[in-house]
Every structure is written in structure tokens, then in C-alpha cells.
Amino acid sequence: DAGVIQSPRHEVTEMGQEVTLRCKPISGHDYLFWYRQTMMRGLELLIYFNNNVPIDDSGMPEDRFSAKMPNASFSTLKIQPSEPRDSAVYFCASSLATGAETEAFFGQGTRLTVV
Amino acid sequence: GENVEQHPSTLSVQEGDSAVIKCTYSDSASNYFPWYKQELGKRPQLIIDIRSNVGEKKDQRIAVTLNKTAKHFSLHITETQPEDSAVYFCAAGGRGGNKLTFGTGTQLKVEL
Numbered sequence: 300d301a302g303v304i305q306s307p308r309h310e311v312t313e314m315g316q317e318v319t320l321r322c323k324p325i326s327g328h329d330y331l332f333w334y335r336q337t338m339m340r341g342l343e344l345l346i347y348f349n350n351n352v353p354i355d356d357s358g359m360p361e362d363r364f365s366a367k368m369p370n371a372s373f374s375t376l377k378i379q380p381s382e383p384r385d386s387a388v389y390f391c392a393s394s395l396a397t398g399a400e401t402e403a404f405f406g407q408g409t410r411l412t413v414v
Numbered sequence: 415g416e417n418v419e420q421h422p423s424t425l426s427v428q429e430g431d432s433a434v435i436k437c438t439y440s441d442s443a444s445n446y447f448p449w450y451k452q453e454l455g456k457r458p459q460l461i462i463d464i465r466s467n468v469g470e471k472k473d474q475r476i477a478v479t480l481n482k483t484a485k486h487f488s489l490h491i492t493e494t495q496p497e498d499s500a501v502y503f504c505a506a507g508g509r510g511g512n513k514l515t516f517g518t519g520t521q522l523k524v525e526l
Contacts (some may be wrong), residue, residue: 330512331526342458342503342516355513357415394512402448403514405457 303406305391311412316378320409323372332403333366333376334390342390348374349396375393381413415477416441418506420517427494428525435520438486445508447480447487452501452519452524462489466508 304323314317314411324331346356349351359366359388363382378385390412392403417440427433439447448463464471464487466479471478475494480487491498501521505514 302422303423332513334516341458341518344513349512360426396512401516402460402463407457 303387303391303393303404305409306407307409308407309412311409311414312323312381312412314382316413318376318381318385318411318413320376320389320391320411321373322376322391323397324374324391325404326406328393328395329371330394330396330403331374332394333374333404334393335393336390336408345376349390361366362364371379378411383410383413386411386413415466416506416515418515418517420504420520422520423518424521424523426430426523429494429496431494433494433498433522433524434457435441435489435491435502435504435522436486437488437506437517438484439484439515441506441507442482442526444506445492446506446514447478448505448507448514449476449478449489450503450505450516452503454500458503465466482493491522494522496526498522499524 305404306321307352329350333345335343345358346366366376388408390408391406394401420437440515445466450458451461454456460507462476462478464480475492501519504517507514
């Protein structure tokens with residue numbers, strides 16, 4: 300397996316534009332997480348899914364952020380409209396439920412810059 | 415919800431010395447404590463983890479200890495090498511749902 304795949308790797312956009320980040324989890328994994336990483340706040344969990352269903356979105360900062368998982372192999376995180384303070388590295392991670400907590404595998408991340 | 419605190423935020427050691435990073439957590443229901451290493455510009459990767467049914471786990475130069483009573487756990491790296499230089503994150507999970515709460519990270523620098 301190629302691991303968790305995110306696209307794009309880098310995104311530069313103007314304030315007010317819509318941004319869509321994409322993630323393909325490891326095949327067979329049933330949990331998918333979206334994290335945001337900044338120097339000030341570290342790694343923040345934004346939302347996570349189990350079997351394509353959103354379980355906890357309490358970390359989503361504002362209504363401008365939304366996430367979907369239409370099937371087991373694809374998820375998106377959308378920001379509309381984007382603002383400069385959204386600039387960060389966004390990581391997607393996936394894991395497999397085995398009855399006990401297991402390792403979360405991270406994608407390479409998307410570095411978002413909003414100017 | 416869970417709150418994880420991590421100290422120190424930066425740590426500089428001489429090559430060959432030991433490094434210790436400490437974390438505390440707030441939710442007594444947490445029972446899974448992984449440590450991730452993140453090199454500059456790369457993704458976090460698991461280096462070691464421990465579950466609440468053990469107090470210590472070792473893997474070569476890396477060890478993790480857990481004190482459930484005090485709600486703290488630590489990462490120990492012995493005989494540090496320059497390639498150990500990275501940011502290290504602790505995390506806590508176990509309320510179900512594989513959800514992890516991360517500490518704020520420790521920038522470890524191993525100097526020659």
C-alpha cells in the first residue's frame with residue numbers, strides 16, 4: 300500500500316477563495332482523521348470519521364470549514380471562504396480499529412498558504 | 415475532553431547524551447500513549463507506543479514509561495545521535511474511536 304495519500308502537496312490561494320484538500324486513506328482502514336498543524340497550536344484534530352460517518356467535528360474552527368467522506372477511499376476538507384489565518388499544514392491520517400487503539404498513519408500533508 | 419501537556423518545548427543535548435521528554439494527560443480513561451517523530455517538512459511517524467497495562471516499554475535506544483496514577487508518561491532516548499534531531503509529539507487516546515490528542519511537541523536538537 301502506498302500509505303495515506305494527500306493532494307495537493309502545496310496550495311497557494313488568495314483570501315476569499317475556496318480551497319479543497321483531498322485524502323485517500325490506507326485501504327481497509329476504517330478511521331480517517333483531519334489534523335491542522337501550526338507553530339502556535341501544534342497538531343489539532345479537526346474532525347474524524349469512522350466507516351465514512353463523521354464522529355466528532357468539535358475541532359472544526361468555523362463554519363467555513365467542512366469535511367466529507369463519500370466513500371471508504373476518499374475524503375475532502377473544504378475551506379470556503381479561505382482566510383490568511385487558515386495558513387497551515389493540513390494532515391490526513393487513517394487507522395484500523397482492532398478492538399484496541401492503534402497507530403495513526405499520516406499522509407505527507409498539504410501546506411496551505413492563503414495570501 | 416482530553417488535554418495533553420508536553421515539556422520541554424525545546425531540548426538541546428550533546429551527541430551520546432540521553433534525552434527525556436515528559437507528558438501529562440487529564441482523562442483517566444485514556445489507555446493508549448503513542449510517540450511520534452516528525453522530521454522537518456515530513457509527516458509525523460510513530461516511533462513507540464505504550465498501553466495502560468504496562469509501565470515501561472523499550473525498543474533499542476528508545477523507551478517509554480507510564481505512570482497511570484500520576485497521569486504522566488515519558489520518552490527516553492539514550493545515546494542520542496544527530497539523526498534523532500526532530501520534533502517529538504506525545505499523544506493520548508483510548509476513549510474509543512482511535513481518537514488521539516497530541517501534545518504541543520518538543521524540538522530535540524542533538525549537537526555534535
